[in-house]
Amino acid sequence: MPDGHSPGDHPADGRFTVRIQSEDFDTAAEIAALSAGRADVGAVVTFSGLCRADDTASEGRLVALTLEHYPGMAEEEIGRLVEEARARWPLIGATVIHRHGRLVPGENIVLVVTASPHRGAAFEAAAFLMDWLKTNAPFWKLEERETVKNWVAAKEADDAAAERWR
Amino acid sequence: MPDGHSPGDHPADGRFTVRIQSEDFDTAAEIAALSAGRADVGAVVTFSGLCRADDTASEGRLVALTLEHYPGMAEEEIGRLVEEARARWPLIGATVIHRHGRLVPGENIVLVVTASPHRGAAFEAAAFLMDWLKTNAPFWKLEERETVKNWVAAKEADDAAAERWR
Amino acid sequence: MKILYFAWVRERIGREAEEIEAPGGVRTVAELAAFLAARGDGYAEAFKEPKVVRAAIDRRHARPDAPIAGAREIAFFPPMTGG
Amino acid sequence: MKILYFAWVRERIGREAEEIEAPGGVRTVAELAAFLAARGDGYAEAFKEPKVVRAAIDRRHARPDAPIAGAREIAFFPPMTGG
Numbered sequence: 419m420p421d422g423h424s425p426g427d428h429p430a431d432g433r434f435t436v437r438i439q440s441e442d443f444d445t446a447a448e449i450a451a452l453s454a455g456r457a458d459v460g461a462v463v464t465f466s467g468l469c470r471a472d473d474t475a476s477e478g479r480l481v482a483l484t485l486e487h488y489p490g491m492a493e494e495e496i497g498r499l500v501e502e503a504r505a506r507w508p509l510i511g512a513t514v515i516h517r518h519g520r521l522v523p524g525e526n527i528v529l530v531v532t533a534s535p536h537r538g539a540a541f542e543a544a545a546f547l548m549d550w551l552k553t554n555a556p557f558w559k560l561e562e563r564e565t566v567k568n569w570v571a572a573k574e575a576d577d578a579a580a581e582r583w584r
Numbered sequence: 585m586p587d588g589h590s591p592g593d594h595p596a597d598g599r600f601t602v603r604i605q606s607e608d609f610d611t612a613a614e615i616a617a618l619s620a621g622r623a624d625v626g627a628v629v630t631f632s633g634l635c636r637a638d639d640t641a642s643e644g645r646l647v648a649l650t651l652e653h654y655p656g657m658a659e660e661e662i663g664r665l666v667e668e669a670r671a672r673w674p675l676i677g678a679t680v681i682h683r684h685g686r687l688v689p690g691e692n693i694v695l696v697v698t699a700s701p702h703r704g705a706a707f708e709a710a711a712f713l714m715d716w717l718k719t720n721a722p723f724w725k726l727e728e729r730e731t732v733k734n735w736v737a738a739k740e741a742d743d744a745a746a747e748r749w750r
Numbered sequence: 751m752k753i754l755y756f757a758w759v760r761e762r763i764g765r766e767a768e769e770i771e772a773p774g775g776v777r778t779v780a781e782l783a784a785f786l787a788a789r790g791d792g793y794a795e796a797f798k799e800p801k802v803v804r805a806a807i808d809r810r811h812a813r814p815d816a817p818i819a820g821a822r823e824i825a826f827f828p829p830m831t832g833g
Numbered sequence: 834m835k836i837l838y839f840a841w842v843r844e845r846i847g848r849e850a851e852e853i854e855a856p857g858g859v860r861t862v863a864e865l866a867a868f869l870a871a872r873g874d875g876y877a878e879a880f881k882e883p884k885v886v887r888a889a890i891d892r893r894h895a896r897p898d899a900p901i902a903g904a905r906e907i908a909f910f911p912p913m914t915g916g
Contacts, residue, residue: 461632463629467627468619468623494809541714558756569828569831654908656892661892661894
């Protein structure tokens with residue numbers, strides 16, 4: 419690569435953060451935390467996942483999602499995914515924040531931010547983290563509709579998305 | 585797709601914006617402009633491209649980049665790329681902001697924001713817009729180093745990145 | 751060892767966690783799941799499709815044939831749906 | 834018609850824009866580039882590798898064989914390096 423980075427380089431002062439919290443997050447502040455005061459960042463990619471309204475089910479419109487998680491393992495497992503991303507791409511920083519608790523349509527659920535010298539690495543690492551987080555991070559969504567509550571079933575499409583990085 | 589969107593759907597109230605400006609941009613405000621007050625957005629992806637420090641050249645470290653553009657065509661060409669993205673993915677909104685003028689390392693150059701019901705569409709549309717913008721939007725970078733000024737040469741890697749969407 | 755349950759596995763069993771002393775013949779995650787399934791109706795319901803239920807040993811994903819010897823904390827849960 | 838130049842094409846020619854009345858035999862972008870290249874040293878330098886120089890007709894990218902009839906504004910520039 420033109421700037422001498424190779425996959426597996428770990429900039430000594432890279433910034434890598436995982437947080438599991440019930441509070442909302444501030445995307446702009448998280449971008450700034452990764453890139454402020456340093457000029458080696460060429461590309462920052464963010465992914466925000468939101469609770470999306472859905473009125474297509476016969477059980478009525480979606481009222482809320484409740485995110486249950488495995489405290490301790492959630493942080494550790496996402497930490498392992500971030501380490502895997504660092505081993506694959508020349509990342510200067512990465513931040514993953516996943517909320518838990520009850521969230522209504524329009525609210526943030528998850529944030530992934532990646533910073534790299536190069537746009538391809540930032541895009542791929544962010545997509546990789548989201549794909550693997552979906553299938554590996556210990557979170558479960560309880561869907562609250564007007565007449566019922568149901569645990570969301572895992573999607574085959576998510577398994578396929580995670581598989582493409584193997 | 586589960587929510588009834590198909591590629592080519594154009595939500596009537598979608599928000600699509602292209603701006604060419606010398607001023608900096610506010611990523612958080614642009615995300616909010618796409619997703620605030622609406623609950624049909626499931627995924628927002630942002631790409632920020634920054635002027636990156638570079639001291640690897642024999643002509644000395646990078647002092648600044650000056651972005652020249654073709655006024656009128658720049659807006660129109662990026663507008664055509666956004667229309668192409670809307671035709672390919674179910675986008676609720678997209679914002680592209682490209683700066684011109686003299687920028688020093690650490691400063692923002694370009695912002696792409698995409699909003700969609702689905703994460704795959706948001707990721708792919710953002711990567712597509714960046715790849716095509718690199719090879720099609722009429723901007724040229726003049727690199728100012730300690731001892732010389734040089735026009736940046738187009739990269740074959742960027743042509744290859746753009747080609748993968750054909 | 752400590753056993754944790756999450757999501758609909760937790761709801762069917764009716765508890766979040768318990769201390770279990772597994773008999774000597776229970777050596778793997780799959781054998782532990784079978785042992786637990788025999789403890790009552792809620793357990794049987796939770797483990798009725800054993801291939802669907804996932805497990806973690808000491809907070810790392812574990813396959814059904816993973817040995818449980820020395821584990822401090824084993825968790826059972828449905829396929830994950832975060833993100 | 835109005836001709837615009839950008840980046841090092843502009844620098845070599847020494848101007849940003851000019852009005853040109855192309856002779857009747859000049860029908861395509863490539864023929865216009867060849868016509869311009871003959872106008873002087875700066876032009877010859879700008880167009881010395883004609884395949885490198887890109888063009889737009891009325892603010893849309895145009896190939897070398899694109900006809901220029903009816904064009905109001907034609908631009909010549911190096912490969913783009915934005916983003």
